Amino acid sequence: MSGEVMLAAPGVVTSWLPLAPILTPLGIGLLTLAPLRRSLRAALLVGGAGLTLLFALLLLAATGAGSGTVLVSTLGGWAAPFGIVMAADRLGAYLSVLGAVAGLFAAWFMAAEEDPARERHHAFAFFLLLLTGVQLSFLTGDLFNLFVAFEVMLVASYALTVLGATREQLREGFRYIVMNLTASALLVLACGLTYGLLGTLNLAHLAQRSAELGPNAGVTAISVLLLIVFSAKGALFPLGFWLPGTYPALPAASGTFFASVLTKVGVYALVRVLITVFPQDPALPRALLLGLGR
Template sequence: MSGEVTTIAAGVVNSWLPLAPILTPLGLGLLALAPLRRPLQVGVLLGGMALTLLFACLLLAATGDGTVLVSALGGWSAPFGIVMAADRLAAYMSVLGAVSGLFAAWFMVTEQDRVRERHHAFALLLLLMTGVQLSFLTGDLFNLFVAFEVMLVASYALAVLGSGREQLREGFRYIVMNLTASALLVLACGLTYGVLGTLNFAHLAQRSAELGPNTTVTAVSVLLLIVFAAKGALFPLGFWLPGTYPALPTASGTFFAAVLTKVGVYALLRVFTTVFPQDPALPQSLLLGLGAVTMLYGALGAVSQREWRRILSFTVVGSVGYLAFGLGIGTPEALRATVAYLAVSVLVTLALFLIAGVAERASGTRNVKARGFLEFMPLLAACFLLCALTVAGLPPSGGFIAKFALVRAGLAQAAAQGSPLIVVAVVSALLSSLITLYALLSVWRGFFWGKHPREEPVRRVPLAQRLPAYLASALVAGLSLGAGPLLAFSGTVARELGEPGRYIRGVLGTAPVVIPPPPTGDDVQKKDGPKEEKK
């Protein structure tokens, strides 16, 4: 490209929509820092989350025909400027993140924790949402690092807000692990730029396609895999998660559990399907191995615990293992099942953590051995049973449909390749589901079944605090009723991921990207004019 850089490349659909889910929580989060009365603070929080969800839904609708929407900041087109880019996958993740944020904000308002509210818990949750949305919608690798830092600075503050001993201990572990991962991501960004000369996702995909299979690019992609595996809490890099999430207040822990690990999974999906799809053998083998171990680790960890959110935190780890398993298979059918299971994992985790918050408030203890609450809270018991069946993958739940599709894709690929690693991963997936079912039925038997001890009081939980758990469970029920459309949509997303050229053209345009040569001494002399001779 000679001369001035054009502001909008040919064939690029420039739109404000990819910026809207980012700027909305950012602006209202900054507003929430102002010393407003509590009703106004509540309005800012809930209004910010609702508007973010609205813009995310508009973004999903706008990308429904396969269009890639781009917001070029400052009018500078990719790869020279900073761009936000939204295809179907990014918009889908934006909606899931916004739904989780709205429910978490609703529960945070009902908790009425005035101490944390005085220390800007509402603003921090909105800023955390900003980082999450930026992670899903950014168009280049370095701004993904920036998004992680925005997200993690807010999460650091939420993790230690309250200054309890358990919070500080687990928050310190969380901070150290994520700072290490962030340092590795900066290193990976530098190496990527050194090898390929760009950090824009579409331009990276174009450059890596031109190079073809390359050992240096594969090494860089494996480093990125390690970083995103740590963010997504794959074993053994997810050792921090089961202790951190239970130490948080319920609302913050709910949002962390439902969304933050999925940011790492999204990054893995984007990098290994769009950016570096040329030499998939080593990354896929690593993802299969890590996924198989993570599934079993999550299931066995859930069995070993006796507290509500510790059990559920291990099920979060196990669900990430299933997502890595699907990515490791890498076929279109497996990617379709993985995209569908993303919605299952986010929504069922959201519902279970909200149910746990209500159960802990009603019993006055974190322990699941309270007994007899079926008599007092039958609707909550029904919601928990539905979610337990979904996590374990039993019919007719949405979890069964997604897990069945994952296992079927694994068996088909194992038959085609004769890979023992895929067979091991399939066995791990089936065994983990059985162990998880046993762990969650133990929770049902311990908390809801039996006769409640008369000497133990049942604390009243307001309807406003129970309602988010009921509605989130209704969304989980909707996964089984809407399984057909969800799988059809997931299949479309999987096909788009298998065609990186569509994303490249949507972001870079149809004209080839030409980098102008650096100026020479002659160019500088022509620009400055002839120098006067010394007398």
């Protein structure tokens, strides 16, 4: 399916809205790096999270319950599968809203609780960068761009985890970083194998080409590899060994956002990939997922 055909499919609408919840926290996060008074930077933090929620709500309204509308933004005028595509269906829009709600409350709490040591090292900017990565994860239409979204989240979360440099933070932060670097390396490997087998990383094209290919050992192997990666990021047992010590080591505002959103991004990626992209040969991946969920 060409990019033009995909954009002309029923229910697919070209729109700028999928970009708004991503670019808003990113741009305002950059503004918080300016040498402003603490009150202004706190206002930018809360305002950025609030605007992100507003755009996410507009996205949810635009996708319309039962309408089947999918909003698509193509960057640089390059159509899929060659360009970067942002896509928002009903599920992505719902999760964008939920992530933005959690981000707004966490930002509000972070702004209310002064922490000069962490704020001196740009905690506000890192938090908005983290929110950017979360929104990008929910709204990307490309498997490699999903990897990029995870890396944006992880760079910000690494910084928020170790800001303060207590012994507990450094110990748990090291464990968290090693786990995520390993999972990210496996995700890059999975992207390469996927492109080699199916010739695309666009999620819509992957769904079509895996359906055309039918049950295939290569697709099954890629599905299992992605299952391991996203299960580690979603903290499914026994791959969630890093989680119990990491969250208590964080400040309250950051820890709340980590607990409410970050592992859910991994679960969302599992649902998106195993159910909508590679559903043709589900026996082994779903059996493994069932075992991990027990």
